[in-house]
Amino acid sequence: xxxxxxxxxxxxxxxxxxxxxxxxxxxxxxxxxxxxxxxxxxxxxxxxxxxxxxxxxxxxxxxxxxxxxxxxxxxxxxxxxxxxxxxxxxxxxxxxxxxxxxxxxxxxxxxxxxxxxxxxxxxxxxxxxxxxxxxxxxxxxxxxxxxxxxxxxxxxxxxxxxxxxxxxxxxx
Amino acid sequence: xxxxxxxxxxxxxxxxxxxxxxxxxxxxxxxxxxxxxxxxxxxxxxxxxxxxxxxxxxxxxxxxxxxxxxxxxxxxxxxxxxxxxxxxxxxxxxxxxxxxxxxxxxxxxxxxxxxxxxxxxxxxxxxxxxxxxxxxxxxxxxxxxxxxxxxxxxxxxxxxxxxxxxxxxxxxxxxxxxxxxxxxxxxxxxxxxxxxxxxxxxxxxxxxxxxxxxxxxxxxxxxxxxxxxxxxxxxxxxxxxxxxxxxxxxxxxxxxxxxxxxxxxxxxxxxxxxxxxxxxxxxxxxxxxxxxxxxxxxxxxxxxxxxxxxxxxxxxxxxxxxxxxxxxxxxxxxxxxxxxxxxxxxxxxxxx
Numbered sequence: 001x002x003x004x005x006x007x008x009x010x011x012x013x014x015x016x017x018x019x020x021x022x023x024x025x026x027x028x029x030x031x032x033x034x035x036x037x038x039x040x041x042x043x044x045x046x047x048x049x050x051x052x053x054x055x056x057x058x059x060x061x062x063x064x065x066x067x068x069x070x071x072x073x074x075x076x077x078x079x080x081x082x083x084x085x086x087x088x089x090x091x092x093x094x095x096x097x098x099x100x101x102x103x104x105x106x107x108x109x110x111x112x113x114x115x116x117x118x119x120x121x122x123x124x125x126x127x128x129x130x131x132x133x134x135x136x137x138x139x140x141x142x143x144x145x146x147x148x149x150x151x152x153x154x155x156x157x158x159x160x161x162x163x164x165x166x167x168x169x170x171x172x
Numbered sequence: 173x174x175x176x177x178x179x180x181x182x183x184x185x186x187x188x189x190x191x192x193x194x195x196x197x198x199x200x201x202x203x204x205x206x207x208x209x210x211x212x213x214x215x216x217x218x219x220x221x222x223x224x225x226x227x228x229x230x231x232x233x234x235x236x237x238x239x240x241x242x243x244x245x246x247x248x249x250x251x252x253x254x255x256x257x258x259x260x261x262x263x264x265x266x267x268x269x270x271x272x273x274x275x276x277x278x279x280x281x282x283x284x285x286x287x288x289x290x291x292x293x294x295x296x297x298x299x300x301x302x303x304x305x306x307x308x309x310x311x312x313x314x315x316x317x318x319x320x321x322x323x324x325x326x327x328x329x330x331x332x333x334x335x336x337x338x339x340x341x342x343x344x345x346x347x348x349x350x351x352x353x354x355x356x357x358x359x360x361x362x363x364x365x366x367x368x369x370x371x372x373x374x375x376x377x378x379x380x381x382x383x384x385x386x387x388x389x390x391x392x393x394x395x396x397x398x399x400x401x402x403x404x405x406x407x408x409x410x411x412x413x414x415x416x417x418x419x420x421x422x423x424x425x426x427x428x429x430x431x432x433x434x435x436x437x438x439x440x441x442x443x444x445x446x447x448x449x450x451x452x453x454x455x456x457x458x459x460x461x462x463x464x465x466x467x468x469x470x471x472x473x474x475x476x477x478x479x480x481x482x483x484x485x486x487x488x489x490x491x492x493x494x495x496x497x498x499x500x501x502x503x504x505x506x507x508x509x510x511x512x513x514x515x516x517x518x519x520x521x522x523x524x
Contacts, residue, residue: 012507014459030507079212091294094212095329095337098344105334105341112342114376115403118335120346121316123323126330133332 003029076100129169136165176252178245179259179499182490183483184285184302191305194482195473196421198353198393199304201264202311204319205338205347206297207329213339214274214292222276225296229289232325233280241318242283249277258495264302269293287314294339295347297322306417308350312410335402345402350410351380352417357392357470358427359420368420369394376400377416391462391489396420432474443471451522456515461492480522488521 003011009029074083078096086092086101098105109116122130139162146155191197207213211225233244249257249270257271265285270277270293280289290298299318301311322328329337335345343349359365369379378399396417398409431439446467449456456464469485471477490496492514498505501513 012457079216081216089215090341091215091339092213092337092341093216095207095209095331098331098334098337108341109334109344109402113345113400113402115345115400117333118331118345118402120335120348120405120409121319123328123330123336124320125323126328130332 001027003027003032005029005032074101074104132165132169136162139165176247176256178247178263178265178281178285179256182263182496183487184263184265190482191303191307193421194305196354196356196424197306197417198355198486199302200306200308200311201303201351201353202301202308202315203349203351204299204315205295205336205343205349206299206319206322207337207339208296209327209329211296214294214296215339217275217292219275222292226276226278226291228326229291229297229322230278230280232322235321235325237321238318241287241314244280244282244287244289246278246280249274249279255495255499259499262490262493262495266290267293267298287318289318295343306352306414306421308352308410308414308417312348312350312406316406342399343401346404346406346409348401348406348409349397350413351395351397352413353393353395354417354420354424355391355393355466355469356420356424357466358431359424360392361431362427364423364427365394368423372396372416372420373399375412375416376404377413390459391466393462393466393489428470428474439474440471440476443467443474443476447471447477447522450518452519453515455511456518457511458492458494458514461514461518462489465489465492484521488518491517491521 001011003009004026005028009031011027012030014025014027075081076093076097077100079093081093081097083101083104086097092098092101106116122134139158143155143158143162146152146158191200208225208228211217211221214222214225217225230246232238233246238244249266252260257266260266260279261268261271263285265281265288266279267290270279270290274292276292278291280291282288286302288300288302290300299315299322301315301318303311331337336347338344338347356365359368372379376399377396380395380397396413398404398413400409404412446464450461450464450468465485465488468477468480469482472480472482472485491500494505494510497510497513497517500517505513
């Protein structure tokens with residue numbers, strides 16, 4: 001089979017791309033593949049998740065509509081990455097980018113993950129207060145439920161437990 | 173340069189044992205992405221910063237708790253030639269990304285090659301655990317305990333709301349990518365595969381080729397992995413993947429049974445033709461090789477071929493990759509020559 005790009009060299013790379021059940025096949029030679037830089041597993045500069053993401057970032061909701069700070073002026077003070085650079089390459093420059101771009105991240109995460117909040121593993125050293133916070137949230141929910149059920153004795157015990165935890169947090 | 177043990181042998185130690193459901197599930201892999209606080213991500217790091225990150229992470233290897241994972245050999249990517257890098261990628265010990273563009277990139281590989289820890293890939297730290305068969309929970313257990321050891325020594329970039337912060341927004345939260353490599357010839361033959369794969373994508377999972385993002389599924393091998401890393405706990409992610417994989421296994425098994433009861437003769441013919449071609453062909457390209465190997469593997473699984481082991485086929489899957497071929501014959505090859513050497517190697521292996 002000849003390369004479908006140049007029609008001269010034999011096709012040595014065969015790709016099948018399936019997007020939403022739609023199948024596209026490519027048969028190209030190495031030279032053309034390199035030129036196109038598309039879809040070659042294991043090479044840099046190929047089409048990747050980052051290209052796809054930057055598509056998402058470019059016209060995300062809350063872009064122009066919200067009208068406050070335009071994304072071009074948003075910039076991470078720590079590493080210097082601007083939001084428009086971020087939306088082009090689809091990668092953060094440092095952990096502080098998350099802080100500086102925070103206002104714009106919810107719609108992005110919502111689209112990629114369907115969620116915006118982490119609920120998984122928490123590092124033991126840095127995150128001990130988070131575990132307490134999660135515990136508190138749980139207890140408060142339980143408290144609401146008990147009150148609703150008019151189980152006041154249990155509710156009182158829960159209230160004391162919550163107070164105790166809150167005291168510990170403020171003591172830190 | 174000293175010979176790199178990891179690139180001499182095609183089959184990692186971990187590949188030698190079968191693992192659960194090994195007729196259909198080739199391997200289970202877990203990868204955790206982590207970054208250090210107060211250092212820019214590798215993409216923006218200066219050479220000096222990358223080196224600092226490497227030194228900091230490499231020093232953690234000295235923690236005596238690391239001993240439980242056996243000897244971990246640190247390998248600097250800068251000290252490898254291109255061919256060795258290619259072979260490590262083909263064995264899934266490093267990512268194409270680490271091989272291609274990392275600065276101060278390094279990998280720590282355990283003796284049995286089931287654990288590989290990448291430094292200065294897209295993220296500062298990527299802990300990867302690979303097990304044969306369906307052992308996704310076991311792989312997670314191991315990866316998370318390695319993670320704990322690192323966490324005891326270095327400050328991770330972590331945010332109360334967003335979780336572990338990663339360079340790419342698709343990894344934020346748990347930083348966890350769990351994937352299972354499956355051999356699904358009967359679902360492909362009975363044309364059910366697309367339906368199943370699109371169902372898979374509805375439940376937050378994704379299907380890739382065997383070399384990750386953007387690579388094609390060759391030889392009926394499919395890699396199923398989680399897409400979502402934020403808003404689900406690690407155990408939810410693992411359980412979700414596990415239960416979907418179990419369902420796919422059931423479908424594949426019943427399709428195999430149906431094929432055997434309805435068209436045993438044609439199946440036997442298909443398998444034996446492929447076996448014949450692999451045994452005698454003089455030139456074979458990688459796509460055909462993968463397809464024929466898949467047929468033969470199915471033949472072994474179904475008991476149609478009894479003088480071959482799955483291990484030989486696992487080995488051939490790696491051996492017939494371009495990098496490994498060149499490593500094996502110690503010559504550089506044009507694609508045409510590769511097809512000749514590939515055929516030669518397969519003949520030799522099957523003739524054993």
